[in-house]
Amino acid sequence: MSEKYIYDLSEGDASMKSLLGGKGAGVAEMMRLGVPVPDGFTVTTQACIETMNNGGTWPAGLRDQISDALARFEERAGRKLGASEKPLLVSVRSGAVVSMPGMMDTILNLGISDESVAAVAAEANNERFAWDCYRRFIQMYGEVVEGLDAHIYEDALTAMKQRKGASQDTDLTAEDLKELTTEFKQISDDALGGAWPSDPREQLMRAVEAVFNSWQNPRAKVYRKANHISDDLGTAVNVMQMVFGNRGETSATGVCFTRNPSTGENALYGEFLTNAQGEDVVAGIRTPRPLIEMKEVLPQAYGELVDTMHKMETHYRDMQDMEFTVENGKLYMLQTRNGKRTAAAALKVASDLVDEGLIDKEEAVRRIEPDQLDQLLHPAIDPGQSATPITKGLPASPGAAVGAAVFDADTAAERGEAGEPVVLIRFETTPDDIHGVLQAQGVLTAHGGMTSHAAVVARGFGKPCVAGATDIKIDTEAKTMTVGGVTVHEGDTLTLNGSTGEVFNTALKLIPPRLNEDFLKVVGWADEIRDLGVEANADNGTDAAKARELGAEGIGLCRTEHMFFGDDRLPAMHEMILSENDEQRQVALDKILPMQQSDFEAIFTAMKGLPVTVRLLDPPLHEFMPDLVTQALKVQEMELKGADPTKLAEERRTLAQVKKLHEQNPMLGTRGCRLGMLYPQIPDMQARAIARAALAVLDREGETVDLQIMVPLVHLRQELQRQREIVVAAVDDELDKAGQKLDYLVGTMIELPRAALVADQIAQEADFFSFGTNDLTQTTLGISRDDAENGFLGWYEAQGVVKRDPFATIDVDGVGQLVRMGTEKGRAANPKLSVGVCGEHGGDPDSIAFFQSVGLDYVSCSPFRVPIARFAAAKAKL
Ligand code: ADP
Ligand code: MG
Numbered sequence: 093m094s095e096k097y098i099y100d101l102s103e104g105d106a107s108m109k110s111l112l113g114g115k116g117a118g119v120a121e122m123m124r125l126g127v128p129v130p131d132g133f134t135v136t137t138q139a140c141i142e143t144m145n146n147g148g149t150w151p152a153g154l155r156d157q158i159s160d161a162l163a164r165f166e167e168r169a170g171r172k173l174g175a176s177e178k179p180l181l182v183s184v185r186s187g188a189v190v191s192m193p194g195m196m197d198t199i200l201n202l203g204i205s206d207e208s209v210a211a212v213a214a215e216a217n218n219e220r221f222a223w224d225c226y227r228r229f230i231q232m233y234g235e236v237v238e239g240l241d242a243h244i245y246e247d248a249l250t251a252m253k254q255r256k257g258a259s260q261d262t263d264l265t266a267e268d269l270k271e272l273t274t275e276f277k278q279i280s281d282d283a284l285g286g287a288w289p290s291d292p293r294e295q296l297m298r299a300v301e302a303v304f305n306s307w308q309n310p311r312a313k314v315y316r317k318a319n320h321i322s323d324d325l326g327t328a329v330n331v332m333q334m335v336f337g338n339r340g341e342t343s344a345t346g347v348c349f350t351r352n353p354s355t356g357e358n359a360l361y362g363e364f365l366t367n368a369q370g371e372d373v374v375a376g377i378r379t380p381r382p383l384i385e386m387k388e389v390l391p392q393a394y395g396e397l398v399d400t401m402h403k404m405e406t407h408y409r410d411m412q413d414m415e416f417t418v419e420n421g422k423l424y425m426l427q428t429r430n431g432k433r434t435a436a437a438a439l440k441v442a443s444d445l446v447d448e449g450l451i452d453k454e455e456a457v458r459r460i461e462p463d464q465l466d467q468l469l470h471p472a473i474d475p476g477q478s479a480t481p482i483t484k485g486l487p488a489s490p491g492a493a494v495g496a497a498v499f500d501a502d503t504a505a506e507r508g509e510a511g512e513p514v515v516l517i518r519f520e521t522t523p524d525d526i527h528g529v530l531q532a533q534g535v536l537t538a539h540g541g542m543t544s545h546a547a548v549v550a551r552g553f554g555k556p557c558v559a560g561a562t563d564i565k566i567d568t569e570a571k572t573m574t575v576g577g578v579t580v581h582e583g584d585t586l587t588l589n590g591s592t593g594e595v596f597n598t599a600l601k602l603i604p605p606r607l608n609e610d611f612l613k614v615v616g617w618a619d620e621i622r623d624l625g626v627e628a629n630a631d632n633g634t635d636a637a638k639a640r641e642l643g644a645e646g647i648g649l650c651r652t653e654h655m656f657f658g659d660d661r662l663p664a665m666h667e668m669i670l671s672e673n674d675e676q677r678q679v680a681l682d683k684i685l686p687m688q689q690s691d692f693e694a695i696f697t698a699m700k701g702l703p704v705t706v707r708l709l710d711p712p713l714h715e716f717m718p719d720l721v722t723q724a725l726k727v728q729e730m731e732l733k734g735a736d737p738t739k740l741a742e743e744r745r746t747l748a749q750v751k752k753l754h755e756q757n758p759m760l761g762t763r764g765c766r767l768g769m770l771y772p773q774i775p776d777m778q779a780r781a782i783a784r785a786a787l788a789v790l791d792r793e794g795e796t797v798d799l800q801i802m803v804p805l806v807h808l809r810q811e812l813q814r815q816r817e818i819v820v821a822a823v824d825d826e827l828d829k830a831g832q833k834l835d836y837l838v839g840t841m842i843e844l845p846r847a848a849l850v851a852d853q854i855a856q857e858a859d860f861f862s863f864g865t866n867d868l869t870q871t872t873l874g875i876s877r878d879d880a881e882n883g884f885l886g887w888y889e890a891q892g893v894v895k896r897d898p899f900a901t902i903d904v905d906g907v908g909q910l911v912r913m914g915t916e917k918g919r920a921a922n923p924k925l926s927v928g929v930c931g932e933h934g935g936d937p938d939s940i941a942f943f944q945s946v947g948l949d950y951v952s953c954s955p956f957r958v959p960i961a962r963f964a965a966a967k968a969k970l
């Protein structure tokens with residue numbers, strides 16, 4: 093006997109979702125509970141999966157099982173598919189395990205034919221209705237099964253309405269629709285170059301096949317990718333008796349939510365249309381009416397609907413999204429599922445359901461989709477407006493930005509500082525652009541991915557960012573950007589949607605972010621549950637304050653390189669880099685020290701005694717210098733123009749130094765602690781600036797500092813040993829001079845594979861480890877994170893070679909193994925070692941689940957991801 097591929101609706105229930113799909117299981121469950129639903133049967137997802145695996149061939153026995161199920165169904169209904177007397181009409185509906193609203197196909201009214209149409213009309217005593225069903229069927233069958241273009245039907249319908257002077261579909265008479273049906277048949281035959289099977293049984297088989305295939309249609313694939321739904325789940329197919337919302341004014345079809353999916357408010361929410369079928373409500377063919385009006389039009393069905401909504405919500409203990417049809421005053425439910433909702437609604441519903449005693453706090457936390465909380469933290473585009481984007485890039489940092497287009501960081505900084513909202517457009521951004529980014533509302537780049545510099549920085553500042561919009565052509569000279577025939581000039585208004593990657597060339601209306609009571613309440617429950625600490629990556633006092641406001645329990649990563657940029661600092665930095673001996677270098681560093689000190693003071697003050705982990709200088713020195721080509725051209729031009737000899741000499745000296753610093757692979761070159769090894773004066777200066785800042789804050793009444801100093805890019809025990817010596821000597825010297833005492837820790841980043849492999853050796857010198865998973869991913873995979881996404885990695889993702897971007901979600905099998913090994917070896921060698929993560933993965937829910945399983949102490953992420961991490965950490969524990 094072959095496998096059971098079919099379940100009658102009466103055999104199923106909600107627990108069989110993975111086999112029957114969400115829709116099939118939901119309808120079966122309603123039937124079980126005595127809610128009126130049309131009868132039918134479900135073809136399992138297993139049948140679809142086997143078909144896919146067989147290259148489109150159905151598994152043995154499926155066809156016979158469908159025939160048998162249909163026979164049983166016809167028996168129960170007392171009707172026969174396509175018969176000239178008492179015909180059975182069915183819908184053939186897709187239904188995936190995870191709901192993918194509107195992504196796959198459904199065919200209605202199957203069973204109507206030249207044989208059965210008269211009987212349908214006679215039974216309903218409504219000729220018009222029968223032809224309405226027929227023409228709808230031909231169109232759906234043509235589109236879904238035969239793959240014909242919707243336009244050919246829509247054009248014919250429009251032409252017909254014009255001919256008849258009808259403004260709406262409902263104005264067409266029975267005669268008109270009959271004529272339209274004939275026309276539709278002709279159009280289909282012409283397009284196909286032959287007639288299609290007119291036997292409804294054969295049509296049913298082909299419809300099932302088409303629904304299977306719709307799992308693979310492009311929009312379904314895109315939807316799955318965006319929502320990380322596996323491609324091999326397959327869809328079930330539900331064959332159900334038709335109920336008719338298009339039988340006249342006592343019939344209707346509609347959709348409803350048991351609560352408001354946009355605000356979460358506990359109020360009925362929905363729309364309906366009388367004398368309509370299927371997608372008419374959502375498709376916008378006619379403007380649907382608010383559900384409350386149904387109370388007047390169809391009072392009895394309305395009452396039953398409200399009762400059913402209540403019943404199903406209580407049953408599932410969650411907000412339901414339902415579909416219904418009323419046929420001649422009688423209500424039928426066609427679908428129920430947990431409703432999709434905004435973050436604000438999710439929080440309100442969860443919190444209300446706890447108050448109503450339907451769920452407990454843990455369940456409430458379990459139901460929050462952490463990633464979705466981003467919506468709450470950034471101004472969002474008001475959804476009640478329509479606009480067409482001029483292009484689309486990667487949704488690199490969520491939220492919406494409206495401002496004037498500018499094409500360089502200086503202009504962005506200048507105009508931004510003057511209070512003008514600007515959007516910074518760059519081919520890609522470098523740390524040099526930071527001032528522009530800071531003053532811009534948002535950032536748009538043509539190059540770079542989700543973890544590109546622009547994206548990381550933008551997220552860090554909570555700035556919306558669309559990255560890697562590869563279609564745009566930027567002309568920095570002319571200060572224009574061109575895409576799809578549209579040219580944007582400097583000063584033109586743009587709107588970025590960092591949550592979708594869309595770019596608009598108008599000012600869209602925004603709505604402000606809000607962290608409301610519901611949020612605070614539910615996140616409080618998450619905090620009670622979680623074990624993982626949540627800290628933030630912050631480089632200045634403002635960000636630190638923001639991070640604390642969002643619930644960060646410390647700063648897990650304070651990058652110091654940003655402190656070297658800025659008009660007042662860069663010259664001193666250049667001086668330091670151009671120094672020819674230690675004395676000169678010390679003079680330059682002495683100028684930088686007080687500036688760094690004041691930055692650290694601001695951070696310590698903002699953090700009020702919570703841990704602050706300061707990382708010593710990390711990037712290669714060339715990043716602070718002009719680029720090689722630019723400098724060479726500058727010198728050349730000065731030579732040609734016969735410039736002032738002293739000035740020329742100066743520029744030549746810079747050029748020589750730039751050449752000297754040039755490296756083929758700077759990311760694998762002289763950076764991180766390697767700088768501190770070659771130039772011990774740098775960590776010495778930084779350690780003193782940190783210590784002096786701490787002392788200054790400690791001097792103030794009631795203030796404390798929890799200080800941790802972190803050495804980057806270590807791969808040898810000797811590196812950490814030496815750097816530690818330098819840091820400890822400097823800090824202790826400062827403390828001694830001040831006659832003060834302060835406990836502090838010195839630790840390291842683990843961001844090179846070797847460091848993880850010899851973590852036991854390194855742990856001898858470390859008080860803490862922080863996995864820098866950005867670099868660790870880059871170095872373990874041998875993939876440059878700044879180039880990969882626009883190159884082969886993007887292609888890999890599109891082709892399904894890799895499931896997830898390893899820079900966004902940790903590669904558990906590879907990089908994850910190093911994290912696990914590094915943690916275990918480190919702790920074995922040094923039981924007091926505290927271990928955290930400070931890469932972008934620290935704010936990614938799936939990665940957080942992994943870090944919880946490894947038993948890390950904390951994660952650190954961008955301030956704006958802190959609330960997300962708090963929820964994700966709690967969910968990882970549940
Ligand atoms: P989707 O998954 O895209 O929502 P559905 O399978 O729910 O697709 O079908 C779309 C619409 O078709 C439903 O919302 C409902 O209005 C209509 N429909 C489906 N099956 C039936 C049926 N048996 N009787 C009446 N209408 C139906
Ligand atoms: Mg539906």
Ligand code: MG
Nearest residue numbers: 804843864867
């Ligand atoms: Mg690093």
